[in-house]
Amino acid sequence: MSVPMSRADPVVPPGAPGRVSVIRKSPRTRFRAPGSRRRSRWSDVRAHGRRAPVPAARGPCRNPGVRVGILATFLIVTGHFSAYTFVSPALQKLSGIDERLVGPLLFGFGPAGMAGNFAAGAALARRTHRTVLIIAVSLAAAMPLFLLLGRTSVGGAVLLIVWGLAYGGVSVGLQTWMIKAAPDAVEAASSLWVAVFNLAIGLGALVGGVIVDTLTLQGVLWLGGACALAAALAIRSARGDENLR
Template sequence: MTIVDSATKPTASAGERTPLTRWLAVVAMAVGTFALVTVESLPVGLLPFIGSAMDVSEGTAGLMVTVPGLVASATAPLLPVAIRHLDRRVALIGLITLMVLANGLTALAPNFAVLLGSRFLVGISIGGFWALAAGLAVRLVPERSIPRAISVVFGGATAANVLGIPAGTLIGGLADWRTAFVAAGALGLLVLVALLLLLPPMPAQQVVQLRTLPQQFRHPVVRAGVLATFLLVGGHFAAFTFVSPILQTTSGVDEAMIGPLLLGFGVAGILGNFLAGAAAERNIRATIITIGAVLTVVLGLFPLAGRTPVSGALLLLAWGLAFGGVPVAVQTWILKAAPESTEAATALNTSVYNLAIALGALLGGIVATHLSVNAALTTGALFTLLTSLAVWSARRS
């Protein structure tokens, strides 16, 4: 099989809209990913407030992050199967509507059980939207602009890690945690209006059947892309889960500087997202290999070269720059590898992405507990090193 240099062309109905309107629709989907990623991780900065209000421990309150992540991992591959011939515009609008309603339920929840139920609904919205959005964005733009459109969509997720979570935490601190979820729901409502106005009808181009999902693994290039996703994301989270203690114990960074440094990491990630999108237009294989190599060098050198606050900060920025390009790079690979089954391949890749987050963090925790946080860095470096081998193995396909 061959990695083609094109993907699904804009549909006829999408072509009836002006180029500006189509790009505005792509931006609306990017704001949608921003809202969803913000909602998914919003409890991280609000756990003490939520735990106190609901009379549960912070560890129990952390289920508000775990539940939607696991549900999203299951929803991503199953939703395209469930919706079959449903117009994808209707599906996206329905998923954003579900997110708005779920946030309203979160804000009004009288007890923790209802709160977790609302987060279950959020997980459905996240998994479904991520599985569909990138594949739909490429139907709105010319072929030469596909990597750029994917960069825009995933840029919304990267921006959420930089701006969305701190903003939500600030709102929760100034008002209360329920107000933060109301604000996130209000943003989702704006996205809903924008999609209604800007997104054209987008009939299903493929009917995804359950057996179609495992069939993607038979495609050697898709298989290499999914494996690259697992290794890059898993390796990153094996180390990044412990970035705060790493900066403090290895680099000697003052606790008060952790927040600003992580903000810098996020800003570098946004830049890396768009740089990788531009590079993917020229050579997607070289882009992923470069990302894997940079992450390997950064994670591998951190315990040795990151022993001062300045060197630790510089390595952290390089880390953010490299990892920021991962979502757009692997998604571009998948879309080019399987243009005839974009929804099935994207859904599978989205599911693996979410699983890699959970398993990478779990493995990193085991290593950090039994060895050290620097060993978690080495574990991450080994994962990212294997990425280049996985991608290079598809060179003849």
């Protein structure tokens, strides 16, 4: 079998002194053993019965920041609606406010919530964790304080406005928390947050009704404050998360 040689290869006569029996391959020549075939990494996988590793998908629930955000959402919203569902009888029976003034006071709850929403939005851009923690602590204080400072008409009206200011930042605050906690899974984390938020609304109203029927009206205010306090403790536990600062 003759081997083609490059034009640059020197011609050495057979039997010449110092002749080296090394054949230089031309750059244009490729050698392949008869019957051989090129093997890819996939043929190696088939030959050894192994599969290429597939990276495991990391769901949002495996993210500690997302878990805290979901827990805080569940606690705050459940506690809020367990108490706010019965805010009208609370204003009348605990604060002594006339029934005709309850409507205008509840109307004032709306603008207070809007103001809290804008204030929280501005603060979240600088300090996400601290802002959400302040919201939770404010709610934990406002609802039980009805039993102490809300025994007068003025006290009940002021606490209702404070309550509205604090709760106004809940939606924007916790949604911002979820987005920052899971920057690589924003859609999944946001979908989970919305589902838990809506579930907590119905559950809070249901639990509040059961407590008012079986216990007392004051019980829903204690429950709302306790849920907000538990949420504040959960939020504080995530203070080391770099994405939430």
